[in-house]
Amino acid sequence: MKGVLYLEDGTVYQGKGFGKKGTSVGELVFNTSITGYQEILTDPSYAGQIITMTYPLIGNYGVNSAENESSKIYAKGFVTKAIEQKPSNYMSEQTLEEMLKNMGVVGVCDVDTRSITKKIRNEGALKCVISNEELSLEVLQKILRKEQLKEDWMKEVGTQKVFHIPGIGPKIAVMDFGIKRNILNNLKYRNCDITVFPYNTSYEEIMNINPEGVLLSNGPGNPEAATEAVETVRKIIKKVPTFGICMGHQVLALAVGGKTYKMKYGHRGGNHGVYDIKRDRAYITSQNHGYSVDRESVEACGMEITHINLNDDTVEGMKHKELPVFSVQFHPEGAPGPTDSTYLFDQFIDQLKEEKKCQ
Numbered sequence: 001m002k003g004v005l006y007l008e009d010g011t012v013y014q015g016k017g018f019g020k021k022g023t024s025v026g027e028l029v030f031n032t033s034i035t036g037y038q039e040i041l042t043d044p045s046y047a048g049q050i051i052t053m054t055y056p057l058i059g060n061y062g063v064n065s066a067e068n069e070s071s072k073i074y075a076k077g078f079v080t081k082a083i084e085q086k087p088s089n090y091m092s093e094q095t096l097e098e099m100l101k102n103m104g105v106v107g108v109c110d111v112d113t114r115s116i117t118k119k120i121r122n123e124g125a126l127k128c129v130i131s132n133e134e135l136s137l138e139v140l141q142k143i144l145r146k147e148q149l150k151e152d153w154m155k156e157v158g159t160q161k162v163f164h165i166p167g168i169g170p171k172i173a174v175m176d177f178g179i180k181r182n183i184l185n186n187l188k189y190r191n192c193d194i195t196v197f198p199y200n201t202s203y204e205e206i207m208n209i210n211p212e213g214v215l216l217s218n219g220p221g222n223p224e225a226a227t228e229a230v231e232t233v234r235k236i237i238k239k240v241p242t243f244g245i246c247m248g249h250q251v252l253a254l255a256v257g258g259k260t261y262k263m264k265y266g267h268r269g270g271n272h273g274v275y276d277i278k279r280d281r282a283y284i285t286s287q288n289h290g291y292s293v294d295r296e297s298v299e300a301c302g303m304e305i306t307h308i309n310l311n312d313d314t315v316e317g318m319k320h321k322e323l324p325v326f327s328v329q330f331h332p333e334g335a336p337g338p339t340d341s342t343y344l345f346d347q348f349i350d351q352l353k354e355e356k357k358c359q
């Protein structure tokens with residue numbers, strides 16, 4: 001089966017097809033992780049995107065459903081140099097190709113992923129059509145032109161119904177913009193009593209459960225499209241300690257009156273150095289975002305910068321100067337090592353205890 005990527009600037013990459021037979025349009029991005037392809041694919045924050053892995057050998061330890069970050073793949077396509085068909089891992093249940101077929105994702109391999117990455121780095125994330133259906137370039141071009149990229153994915157990928165995970169610890173309300181399972185696991189591990197709310201839940205409904213803390217999740221799309229959530233978060237942070245992760249961090253920035261912007265090609269990978277200013281420590285972090293918070297805009301709205309990206313100095317974390325409200329752009333639950341930056345979940349829980357003492 002042949003496979004092809006056709007980019008909006010007319011560039012064509014031809015290779016082999018794998019996964020589901022089909023054609024789809026998305027934003028072409030690259031991820032620099034060496035492992036974690038399964039967590040990457042099932043991270044809902046990739047909705048609408050076509051993921052190119054820069055590491056050439058993908059699929060070598062197979063797939064184990066316990067590692068999924070959600071029950072679906074929201075990405076539109078997957079691109080790798082080589083895909084391993086005979087994984088070696090006693091926990092593997094299926095090959096990556098089988099997973100992509102079962103979950104309906106189009107794959108292309110045997111293309112020069114270094115050249116694709118260079119292209120994205122030079123020109124920014126590009127609109128692209130991925131296909132393994134052997135269509136002509138004219139047809140692909142038409143499909144590419146016809147389809148618009150969506151920006152408000154966060155409104156549909158999260159839970160559609162409120163659900164509760166009982167616990168004996170602090171009562172946490174989660175605003176779900178497309179949450180990764182491991183964020184919930186980190187709260188469960190700390191015994192939290194968790195209620196997860198769909199996008200568009202009103203401030204009143206969230207406050208009805210009397211939460212001790214609110215967690216703003218990760219999620220796909222442009223944070224500026226999450227207008228309803230921004231309004232709700234604006235009210236919440238005045239009343240309840242809040243912790244934002246990735247999209248949650250960006251929504252918080254907008255809620256305090258700051259700005260976000262689209263980066264040229266974003267940060268996606270398990271190897272991004274981040275400096276924690278207060279702890280005077282650097283952490284290797286897991287990341288997946290295409291937007292970023294504008295530093296001056298949030299500093300002018302009562303926020304203090306707590307974390308900085310060591311590659312490009314962008315904002316990686318912030319906290320409110322007066323309220324118990326903080327956030328990070330990277331994924332503390334995505335620890336590339338065993339627990340690297342999970343101290344942030346402890347910081348959140350400690351803050352709730354402090355607040356309780358003061359009441």
Ligand SMILES: NC(=O)CC[C@H](N)C(=O)O
Binds near residue numbers: 219221223288
């Ligand atoms: N992982 C996330 O929450 C991503 C946030 C946002 N969609 C971005 O790309 O910047």
